[in-house]
Amino acid sequence: MENVSDLTIWFVILILGIGTFLIRWSFLGALGDREMPQWVMRMLRYTPVAVLPALSAPLVMWPAATGGQPDLARLSAAAVTMLVGMFTRNIILAILGGAATLFGMLYLLA
Amino acid sequence: MMQSVPMLIVIVPFALLFGVVAREAGLDIAQVMGFSVLVLAGASQFTAVQLLSDNAPVWIVILSGLAVNLRMAMYSASLVPWFRGTSGAQKTWIAYTLIDQSYALSIQHYERHPKLTLSQRIAYFSGTAVAICVPWMCASWTGAVLGSVIPDDIALDFAMPITFLAMIAPMLRSAAHLAACFVSIVAALAFAGLPSGLGLMLAAPLGMATGAVVEVLTEKRKRA
Numbered sequence: 128m129e130n131v132s133d134l135t136i137w138f139v140i141l142i143l144g145i146g147t148f149l150i151r152w153s154f155l156g157a158l159g160d161r162e163m164p165q166w167v168m169r170m171l172r173y174t175p176v177a178v179l180p181a182l183s184a185p186l187v188m189w190p191a192a193t194g195g196q197p198d199l200a201r202l203s204a205a206a207v208t209m210l211v212g213m214f215t216r217n218i219i220l221a222i223l224g225g226a227a228t229l230f231g232m233l234y235l236l237a
Numbered sequence: 238m239m240q241s242v243p244m245l246i247v248i249v250p251f252a253l254l255f256g257v258v259a260r261e262a263g264l265d266i267a268q269v270m271g272f273s274v275l276v277l278a279g280a281s282q283f284t285a286v287q288l289l290s291d292n293a294p295v296w297i298v299i300l301s302g303l304a305v306n307l308r309m310a311m312y313s314a315s316l317v318p319w320f321r322g323t324s325g326a327q328k329t330w331i332a333y334t335l336i337d338q339s340y341a342l343s344i345q346h347y348e349r350h351p352k353l354t355l356s357q358r359i360a361y362f363s364g365t366a367v368a369i370c371v372p373w374m375c376a377s378w379t380g381a382v383l384g385s386v387i388p389d390d391i392a393l394d395f396a397m398p399i400t401f402l403a404m405i406a407p408m409l410r411s412a413a414h415l416a417a418c419f420v421s422i423v424a425a426l427a428f429a430g431l432p433s434g435l436g437l438m439l440a441a442p443l444g445m446a447t448g449a450v451v452e453v454l455t456e457k458r459k460r461a
Contacts, residue, residue, distance in 0.1 A: 131289055136268050139285055139295060143302045144275030150306050152332035154313035155320060163314070169449040173417040174307040175280065176408050177444025180418045181425035181437045182284060182301070183401040188426060192394040201395055208399050212406020219250050221403035229395055 200232035240346075241368035244338040248369055249376045251400075255282055256380020257387060258396050262290040266381045273377035277370060278336060280404055281305040287397050288434055297434030304441060312340040319347050322355055331359075334366035412455060417448030 187205040189195040208225030215221065252273065259269045264286065272282045281302040288298040312335055320331065342365045347358060387393070409415050421444025428436030 130292055131263075133265075133268070135295060136264065136289065137271065139289065139298050139302070140268065140271040140275055142299050143281060143285060144271075144277075146299070146303045147276055147278055147281065147306045147309070148333060150303065151309045151313055151335040152329065153310050154317050155323075155328050155332055155335075156325070158314070159317060166449060168311060168314075169452055170445045171307050171311050172452075173414070173445040173448030174304055174441070176405060176414045176417045176448065177421040178284070178301060178304050178437070178441045179280065179401050179405050181421040181440035181444060182287065183398050183405070184422040184425040185429045185436070186287075186398040187402075189429070190394065190398075201398075204395060204399060205402055208402040209406050212403050213409060216407040218247050218403045218407065221406055222250075222254070222399055225399040225403065226396075229399070 200229055200236055203232050204229035240342055241338070241365045244342070244369055245372055248338065248373055251279055252373045252376035253380035253383070254396060254400060255279065255286075256377045256382070257384040258283070258380075258393065258400075259286045260381050260384025261387070261393050261396075262286050264381075266378070269377055269381040270374070273374050276302070277333070277373070278306050278309075279373075283397060283400055287401075291434070293434035297438060301434065301437055301441075309335060309340075315344065316340070319344075319358055320355070323359065327359060331362055331366075334363075334370050336366075336369065338369045339366040411452075413448045413451040416451040417444040420444045420447040 183205075187201065188197055190198055190201050192198075193201070204225045207228040208221050211224035212218065212221035255273065256269050259272065259282075260266070264272075272285070276282055276285075284305050285298050285302040288301055313332065316331070316335070320328065323331070339362060343358075343362045346361055347353065353361070405418060409418060421440045424440035424443045425436050428439050430436075431439075
């Protein structure tokens with residue numbers, strides 16, 4: 128983030144804050160009972176499962192910490208996080224499982 | 238308010254982690270609090286910080302952060318019938334604190350107790366919202382303060398990807414969700430050579446469209 132100015136960060140915070148509020152306020156405040164086309168509502172349902180994986184996949188495959196080289200410790204940590212998350216449906220357990228795997232593997236491989 | 242307690246087990250560590258990770262990425266404490274108070278949406282806060290530390294263009298940071306929050310338009314729509322007759326000021330307050338947890342608890346409560354009066358519904362929502370949002374802000378601040386004393390040699394670089402994956406995994410409830418996730422991963426890897434953030438802008442809509450198409454196909458098969 129070295130090249131990002133404080134002003135830019137505050138700009139992002141402000142616009143994200145206003146935009147997020149407008150999304151939350153949309154139907155309650157302005158649109159009311161108006162029906163949205165079904166395909167719009169359908170796409171909305173899949174935004175988190177489309178955006179977050181697209182953001183994570185390159186970070187997992189080519190971690191910055193290893194200079195972009197695929198890394199066994201980080202790949203296994205990612206796999207364990209997903210598995211624990213899918214089976215327990217618990218975010219915190221999944222994070223703990225992933226972190227334990229990462230530090231365990233880094234220790235073993237060192 | 239008591240029903241919010243189980244949610245706190247997730248919210249508090251998650252907010253702590255945001256504070257720590259955002260400080261590590263180079264934000265100051267005021268900026269961490271700016272995110273947690275003004276944006277007040279975990280997934281998009283993590284998304285924005287990750288993209289900012291990748292030096293992605295500002296418009297991509299903002300679009301991605303907002304895209305993650307688009308699901309809240311659905312929450313807003315589904316609350317309309319329960320809050321009919323609420324004043325504008327109250328709606329503003331409800332919208333500001335409309336997060337995954339306050340939505341999930343309230344909608345369950347309203348469906349289980351359909352005879353609640355409007356003011357009882359508003360009271361329930363406000364109770365859960367305060368019980369979840371205030372700890373979110375306090376824990377972010379604590380994390381931000383702790384973040385500056387955590388030694389640099391711990392592999393915190395991977396905290397962000399692990400957090401994203403942990404958020405994704407419980408969402409994979411249906412074939413459509415799995416397909417959306419799979420397509421967006423493949424596309425993101427295929428477009429990884431593009432300038433920072435651009436791959437995301439292509440992969441995410443592809444994933445969303447896949448989810449929608451698979452959902453339509455599954456419904457058709459059910460009807461047939």
